[in-house]
Amino acid sequence: MNYISTRGEAPRLGFSDAVLAGLARDGGLYLPQEWPQFSAAEIRAMRGLSYQEIALRVLSPFVGNEIATPVLERLINEAYATFRHDAVCPLVQLGPNSFVLELFHGPTLAFKDVAMQLLARLMDHVLAERDQRATIIGATSGDTGGAAIEAFAGRSRTDIFILFPHDKVSPVQQRQMTTSTASNVHALAIEGNFDDCQGLVKELFNDHIFRDHVALSGVNSINWARIMAQIVYYFTSALSLGAPDRAVSFTVPTGNFGDIFAGYAAKRMGLPVEVLTIATNDNDILARTLETGEYRMEGVVATTSPSMDIQISSNFERLLFEASNRNAQTVRHYMNGLKQSGAFTIKTQEIETIRNHFAAGRATMEDTAQTIRSTLASSGYLLDPHTATAVHVARQTRASTKKSAIPNIILGTAHPAKFPAAVSQASGVFPALPAWLSHLMEAKENYTVLPSDKKMLEDRILQHTRVGR
Numbered sequence: 001m002n003y004i005s006t007r008g009e010a011p012r013l014g015f016s017d018a019v020l021a022g023l024a025r026d027g028g029l030y031l032p033q034e035w036p037q038f039s040a041a042e043i044r045a046m047r048g049l050s051y052q053e054i055a056l057r058v059l060s061p062f063v064g065n066e067i068a069t070p071v072l073e074r075l076i077n078e079a080y081a082t083f084r085h086d087a088v089c090p091l092v093q094l095g096p097n098s099f100v101l102e103l104f105h106g107p108t109l110a111f112k113d114v115a116m117q118l119l120a121r122l123m124d125h126v127l128a129e130r131d132q133r134a135t136i137i138g139a140t141s142g143d144t145g146g147a148a149i150e151a152f153a154g155r156s157r158t159d160i161f162i163l164f165p166h167d168k169v170s171p172v173q174q175r176q177m178t179t180s181t182a183s184n185v186h187a188l189a190i191e192g193n194f195d196d197c198q199g200l201v202k203e204l205f206n207d208h209i210f211r212d213h214v215a216l217s218g219v220n221s222i223n224w225a226r227i228m229a230q231i232v233y234y235f236t237s238a239l240s241l242g243a244p245d246r247a248v249s250f251t252v253p254t255g256n257f258g259d260i261f262a263g264y265a266a267k268r269m270g271l272p273v274e275v276l277t278i279a280t281n282d283n284d285i286l287a288r289t290l291e292t293g294e295y296r297m298e299g300v301v302a303t304t305s306p307s308m309d310i311q312i313s314s315n316f317e318r319l320l321f322e323a324s325n326r327n328a329q330t331v332r333h334y335m336n337g338l339k340q341s342g343a344f345t346i347k348t349q350e351i352e353t354i355r356n357h358f359a360a361g362r363a364t365m366e367d368t369a370q371t372i373r374s375t376l377a378s379s380g381y382l383l384d385p386h387t388a389t390a391v392h393v394a395r396q397t398r399a400s401t402k403k404s405a406i407p408n409i410i411l412g413t414a415h416p417a418k419f420p421a422a423v424s425q426a427s428g429v430f431p432a433l434p435a436w437l438s439h440l441m442e443a444k445e446n447y448t449v450l451p452s453d454k455k456m457l458e459d460r461i462l463q464h465t466r467v468g469r
């Protein structure tokens with residue numbers, strides 16, 4: 001399988017190179033040259049298999065012959081042995097035709113572990129085969145950072161630098177990033193918001209001299225392997241509700257558009273998916289875009305679902321590429337508009353294509369708190385604020401579209417214990433951390449505060465990376 005950039009001006013890469021590249025050299029995002037196809041019979045044959053077995057079937061076409069099947073199988077098995085639920089990502093019923101897919105049984109209690117545990121092993125494998133090192137960079141609004149640090153800590157071939165917005169993540173999220181004792185981990189609190197952190201990461205990738213000098217690699221969902229690993233749970237959950245003989249819908253708490261884009265990919269691969277609903281918080285740029293056809297930035301507000309406090313939703317670029325029939329020139333035009341004026345207008349035919357696959361809705365902070373309360377009262381189930389935005393939007397959109405005969409799967413992206421203040425304020429119940437994380441709030445923190453400045457960030461990386469030494 002080859003990978004092509006959404007901006008059409010970067011070299012076509014094989015799987016291993018695409019994984020190490022992160023962002024394409026033209027500033028675009030890599031996508032597989034074509035979508036692997038699974039027939040109904042092939043999907044049906046996955047029934048009854050374990051999560052790991054389904055992962056091997058779904059991921060193999062993306063990897064091609066670059067990693068031998070027994071090696072890929074071992075990496076998958078090792079990645080999901082870190083999860084504390086036998087099903088890896090279990091499905092829980094909330095009500096009639098309404099389910100939560102619990103993606104938070106990994107080591108840092110968020111869905112990011114699903115992809116990050118595999119990505120770290122894939123990168124390690126490729127780097128070992130090539131006898132190389134890499135400098136890993138990542139921007140986080142809270143969850144990617146902890147998951148990446150957990151997955152890469154102590155790995156001898158990588159040094160990892162995680163940029164998080166200073167004072168804008170939950171205390172649990174911060175400590176998951178700042179209490180690592182591994183010498184290859186560097187937690188950097190940036191004076192700015194998540195978009196500033198993500199902007200710095202992209203600036204470093206677009207500086208080709210620096211990028212090559214430190215062998216830069218990325219672990220955000222700009223890296224294709226992150227999306228790829230997330231496709232698997234769309235298959236496992238749909239299969240357990242009757243796919244391919246019954247269609248399902250998904251509602252996804254959305255920020256950087258990586259998780260829901262994985263759902264779109266599953267659909268393109270043959271999974272019968274009726275609607276993919278984007279759930280946003282007050283930072284509702286994606287909901288507004290679906291309504292108006294115009295992507296317009298308006299500034300970020302801090303909410304009780306901080307991981308979704310995002311305006312520049314990186315993976316939306318992948319969808320624009322798809323909706324324009326993979327027209328890289330159109331994508332470049334939109335991205336230039338975004339850079340120059342903070343907005344662009346999507347052509348009518350393309351926004352209609354997007355609306356054929358996606359719906360969208362928003363939840364205010366009050367909606368979110370109310371949903372946490374009402375779900376606890378009706379189902380005895382305690383939601384985290386991100387998942388609660390999706391439960392609220394699912395109720396809204398399903399009531400309006402009357403598609404309630406189709407099972408709807410809400411992606412449960414985080415454990416409530418990551419956001420105890422918001423959850424206890426909404427519900428009166430304090431969600432305790434699991435025993436294996438009970439030391440977290442007492443452990444010593446170690447991080448550096450930096451202004452949102454490319455030069456200072458580069459200096460910091462150059463001081464600490466072991467690439468070239």
Ligand SMILES: Cc1ncc(COP(=O)(O)O)c(C=O)c1O
Nearest residue numbers: 143254255256257258259307413
């Ligand atoms: C808990 C949680 N839910 C939802 C999201 C949004 O996911 P995505 O950025 O893939 O749209 C994030 C951050 O990415 C998150 O950390």
Ligand SMILES: N[C@@H](CCOP(=O)(O)O)C(=O)O
Nearest residue numbers: 140141142143144220221307
């Ligand atoms: N919500 C994310 C933001 C980064 O998203 P990613 O999926 O592109 O890594 C976070 O928790 O950091």
